[in-house]
Amino acid sequence: MQPINQTFLCSRKFHISSKPNLEVSYLIFIQQRLVSRFRTCHNRTQNPDSVSDDNHEFIRLPVPITDEHSAMNVKALEIQDLLKRTNGHNTIIEIEQALTRLKLILSEDLVLNVLRRHRSDWKSAYVFFNWVSNSSGYSLGTRSYNEVLDILGRMKRFVEVCQLLDEMSKRDKSLINERTYGIVVNRYAAAHKIEEATGFFYKRAVFGLDLDLVAFQTLLLSLCRYKHVEAAEFLFHSKMNEFHHNIKTMNIILNGWCVLGSLREAKRFWNDIITSRFKPDRFTYGIFINSLTKAGKISTAVKLFQAMWAKGCTPDVAICNCIIDGLCFKKRIPEALEIFKEMNDKDCCPDVVTYNSLIKHLCKIQRMEKVNELLKEMTQKGGDCAPNARTYGHLLNSAKKPDEVVKILERMERDGCKMMADTFNLILRLFMGWGDDKRVESTWVEMERNGLGPDQRSYTIMVHGFYDKGRLEEAMVYYNKMVSKGMVAEPRTKLLVDAIKIKLKDTDHKSDQKI
Structure with missing residues (x-):
């Protein structure tokens, strides 16, 4: 193991970054996230029957166990590593025997912890679940x-x-x-x-x-x-x-037409509600306003929004958020900021969604001073206004180079904001686009260890990313892994893979002709 202030994991097949200071910064950041979640030992007892992974070298982090939760994470990580090493290489009986040799003390929290780490890997999850189900002395x-x-x-x-x-x-x-x-x-x-x-x-x-x-x-x-x-x-x-239906049932159908994007059907069902024995409530108005904004009818939506105030049906924060987002989408940001100001004046407190809508569109036009002002306000207010993964997702989307990503992630860490699957996939896409193989690998490893992937989107990013860089064999490796896990590729990915196969076949044919 190599000490870089603290220990970190490395991959053998990726190139060292040409910017060592920035590389170390990112590596230390990722490692610190691992430290906060997992503890493993220098002298971890190796399972003689497990299959080793020749592609990666994982360096275990020597962090002491401080409570029961940390101990459970360690056990869950050990099971996850075992399932990863044996998946596709060993029979179910061999995997179950390896699990038995771990001599686990089973609990529902441990079982749930392991299952949640395999949300995108149903085979491993199901093998582990069946093993637990057949274990004596424990009832699921x-x-x-x-x-x-x-x-x-x-x-x-x-x-x-x-x-x-x-x-x-x-x-x-x-x-x-x-x-x-x-x-x-x-x-x-x-x-x-x-x-x-x-x-x-x-x-x-x-x-x-x-x-x-x-x-x-x-x-x-x-x-x-x-x-x-x-x-x-x-x-x-x-x-x-x-x-005995009520307005909630009708709201569900109205919202369905809104989600489908059919304003014509939404209008029809809105009129059905108006003429029915049910009185539209705040949710009914909110759903229809959302339908109007999605259809680009923001002016009509604003009129209905103003009519709510006039009728004494006070809009809630969700409706205000919908109007603000619709105005921002139409590049009417000054009007959106005015409604944002009115919300405070009318005791309709904004929440994180309100701030996220403004930040998303302000990032797009690079109004970063206003973005930082809103972020500071969110942090100061806390509670329902505290920045979340989506907030930082908008900031990451506006990043132009790797060091900006590192700074955003460090800020996210300081604010105690948890990484989500979407955040990992976004970071993966950014580093893939920049050709930063080292950070792609680091992100992939942590995503696995957090049980937040890799999912179908992660593999799709890798397949398309490698294709764009002309690395066709590597693209096929990730595609085959995705299919082997039972994931269904998007139609665009299937078309891309067909093109890759033709190109690889042509390359092999030309090579044969030269020989």
Whole structure:
């Protein structure tokens, strides 16, 4: 191990940066994030049956355990490393035997910690879950089942989802709760399986759950979220007599048309609400205003916004945010700032979303003095106004060179703001675009260790990034890894891969001709 003030991990296959000071700064920053989460030992006992990873050398960070949470993270990291080394190389039986040799003291928090590190790797998550399920002396709880159901559903593994639901029902029906129902319905809707989602709603009785309005609204919400609004509205009308609908149910359908981007249908349903026995509430106004702003009808949206004040239906912060973002998008930033000022005057306190809307658009036009002023204000106010990952995402998007990214991440760290999967992917895209292989690798490693990827977007960034740089073989390596994990490539990525295969074939053919 090499001490650079503190220890860090290195990769053998990437080139050393030509800017050593900046490189060390970024490496130390990433390492400090690892230190805050994990502790490992210099003399870690190696598992003789595990498969080593020849591509990377991980240097363990000697940080003392200070509490139970840190100890759990260490164990979870050890399991994660084992699953990573054995995945694709060993049989399920061999992996289970290796897990058994760890002699773990299982708890639901540990199981959840491991599962959440494999949200984008359903195979490893499912192997670990089944091993835990078959372990003597430990009984899985509802939260663990729900977590793995969500992972499987995200990857469209519905055969396994049904098997797990049967297992839960046979073992104890009380394991299936409202959270379970919401996860399964949402994943069916996301996979465009409308009949299955609707069918699962009617299976609630089998699982001992009531067929009530709240559950029906959950079904409609999931269908609308994934743009099956027509089906949701059909169900709404067909079940009019079965459930005592309220304005919330109508708001769900209205919001569905808004999400779909159909202003014509949104207007039609808005008129249905106005002529119905239900009185529009603040959420109804907010949804329709959002629909108008998304359709570019910001002037009409502002008029409706002003009418709310006149009618005594005070807009909430979400509606104000919608208007501010719409005005900023239309480059009417002075008007947006005026509404921002009025919010404080009218006791409608702005939140982090308000600030983020302004910062996003101010970054685009490089009004960085105003951005820093707003950031300072957010930090001082704290609470609902404290900067979040999205705030720093806007700042990162405006970065022009690697050292700016490092400074933004250091500020993010100081403010105690947690990195999200989107943040990692954004950083990955930036460093990939700049051709900074060292930092790409460092970001990838930390993303894995935080359980925030790599996901389908991460692999897509790598495939397209390597293609743009003419590194076709490396692009195919990441594409094949993505497919092997059960991830479905975007249509544009599939087209790109087809082009890569043709180019590689042509290159091989030319090489054969020379020989």
